[in-house]
């Protein structure tokens with residue numbers, strides 16, 4: 001085949017046709033797949049004059065420092081090797097794209113110059129006219145004709161102006177479709193090159209001048225969808241086509257064959273990868289990107305190879321066992337460890353779930369000079385856990401923590417002479433495998449013992465590990481030791497168990513091949529934009545962009561909207577929180593509210609998983625404390641709680657051994673007090689529906705991992721580090737905190753209501769919660785939301801800025817929107833008023849961002865350039881908050897409790913809000 005397509009063969013396609021076809025494919029596929037077909041194809045693909053913008057875009061994104069051909073500057077410089085970012089920079093300097101203020105207008109000018117044909121093709125203009133932003137774009141170009149864009153207008157001026165004015169990805173996508181429609185005079189190659197040019201310039205301006213990321217994001221998304229319109233998807237049954245008729249009929253059958261899922265180019269590269277025995281393949285897959293589907297297809301295509309798929313938990317094992325073909329065995333790591341090690345302990349009833357500090361404390365007993373027993377037991381437990389999650393053969397001093405739970409240094413002497421020998425003694429006891437052993441073997445312990453036996457897993461050609469980000473080092477060691485081919489798949493940003501010893505094996509693995517899955521099929525462009533901002537702003541993910549599918553989704557939704565689908569079904573709504581206590585309070589509040597009485601409610605994973613029995617036991621302990629009975633007479637079930645005489649004693653104990661779970665239960669009891677039995681009965685009675693079918697699901701983010709919901713409402717207790725709400729108590733958990741935010745966002749399928757932490761994150765991505773819209777939308781009753789001026793409609797510019805109203809969390813805080821007058825549009829520090837809460841922190845962040853990029857576009861003027869901060873203040877932007885800088889510095893810890901109990905105030909505000917909310921994304925919902 002390759003030979004036949006070669007240049008010397010009569011089968012060779014003419015260059016123009018081949019270029020036309022290849023130009024429509026994603027660059028990674030061209031470079032890794034199509035350029036290997038034959039020398040002729042490779043020559044076409046590698047020619048610097050072929051798709052130069054697409055190439056420079058990928059270079060700039062993936063490796064700005066790498067050398068590239070300089071063709072973009074001029075054909076005579078085609079062979080010059082300069083850094084990708086310098087090529088773009090030089091070009092931008094030539095075209096005055098040198099500041100935030102100039103960039104949008106200058107990009108439009110550059111587009112007109114570089115891509116324009118010197119006449120307006122009637123046919124193409126005719127095609128563009130049906131775009132909803134056409135009129136506004138033309139009016140804006142006319143407005144700037146005198147001054148900023150004096151050149152005679154061409155199609156590309158209009159196209160780029162539409163992109164700059166686009167409110168969402170759909171408007172860019174619609175533009176792309178129109179340009180590609182039969183009436184257009186441009187080839188698909190011209191069009192994609194022009195869009196890659198804009199994408200490159202937006203990306204450059206985002207990196208150099210802090211242009212909001214949204215411009216680059218929506219163009220990149222539309223291009224991704226375009227390039228993935230078609231792929232050659234493998235047949236579900238590989239033998240099927242061959243068995244059917246020969247010749248023409250076979251071709252017909254091939255053409256008519258419609259696969260159940262059309263795989264993306266990214267998926268196809270993985271599916272078609274020729275796995276060899278010494279390969280270690282790493283697949284970095286963002287949330288909902290079809291990794292299971294991809295692995296499944298990979299196995300189906302290789303019916304003669306034997307696969308072992310190692311999954312994270314039992315329910316995934318059951319699910320995958322049903323869907324994967326017969327050549328795949330699905331197991332959990334713990335089940336394999338159980339079969340080899342744990343079974344022996346289980347047979348003598350000496351296998352337990354987790355290590356317990358109180359059992360360790362009883363076992364170790366008192367010791368002279370060993371300090372507080374509980375603190376010592378907690379540190380010993382910690383030491384053993386670190387060892388169990390390592391690949392080391394022996395317990396050593398490096399497994400002993402250097403700080404205690406309060407971040408106080410532990411003396412080396414104490415670590416060496418007390419903690420290390422204690423840990424060795426406990427580990428020895430755990431390993432005994434005797435009916436009399438005092439400390440049972442734990443789940444992680446059995447895995448460790450299995451790893452220490454250096455096992456060889458026989459009988460498979462390929463071992464695949466799912467959720468690689470949550471694998472601990474012991475399992476990682478077992479995996480790497482195996483002789484066969486290995487595939488590890490996971491999402492490094494969904495690692496939320498580092499406190500349990502997960503090591504993010506995905507980052508550590510010495511992969512021979514790395515693939516990415518970046519398109520999520522769970523949501524559309526609005527939710528994916530928020531998720532991508534989180535990755536970019538908090539985790540500095542720059543090289544891959546998370547995109548969604550062709551799905552209408554919506555963020556900034558008011559939780560009063562009570563959405564229903566076109567089929568009349570209420571959307572399944574999940575309230576997700578960081579902490580159990582937040583979920584507890586909200587669920588009780590909603591259970592007593594009349595308006596939720598018709599809704600079925602549940603807790604993700606079932607009520608039993610939330611340990612409310614212990615809360616009832618703590619209530620009973622409180623009764624014991626008041627002399628109303630004994631632990632026995634009141635029926636306290638939890639053996640640990642039954643040992644105490646007072647709730648205070650239990651609280652001190654939980655604090656000493658750093659038992660978060662127990663502390664949480666005590667906080668729940670403290671919230672409910674004497675109403676604890678009533679509240680628990682209420683939850684029992686109201687929250688008993690099947691989570692898969694209930695209207696409302698309550699969940700912590702940890703328990704929601706792996707699940708998805710139509711609508712996610714993020715409650716306001718996330719604590720992103722380095723943002724104004726700092727987690728001072730556990731600064732080391734920064735990564736997990738960011739990942740939790742990302743996990744919560746990516747559970748949503750259709751609607752997402754963000755919380756303050758996400759709001760802050762978006763401001764870091766320079767998201768200003770604004771859209772540019774036509775002045776004709778403004779009516780006389782609209783006042784400027786900043787200065788209160790009434791005549792917004794009278795400005796000369798056809799454009800006006802609209803600030804989006806952002807509902808936050810469970811409606812206790814909001815970011816109010818409306819229109820800005822021309823004068824206020826030019827301020828780079830306008831802060832939308834919020835109804836309650838943390839205005840000053842938001843002020844501080846928004847002040848760092850800038851409206852400058854839109855100033856020139858909106859007003860056509862530059863004279864505001866040097867306006868001093870005093871001038872801004874005298875014009876009143878400070879009126880919306882009363883804090884000083886000092887206040888804000890003292891004010892950055894997140895409040896522990898959220899008051900859900902002021903419904904009257906909230907109701908009144910919501911009624912008003914409902915009129916005002918402008919959701920970002922499309923509110924129309926269609927579900928089959």
Ligand SMILES: Nc1ncnc2c1ncn2[C@@H]1O[C@H](COP(=O)(O)OP(=O)(O)OP(=O)(O)O)[C@@H](O)[C@H]1O
Nearest residue numbers: 261262263264287288289290291292293294521706
């Ligand atoms: N190429 C595709 N086109 C359309 N839908 C797809 C494609 N690939 C996968 N999907 C769909 O996306 C959904 C999620 O797929 P899958 O369960 O394989 O993803 P996952 O990455 O394993 O999800 P999770 O993040 O929940 O583990 C499924 O409904 C699947 O059918």
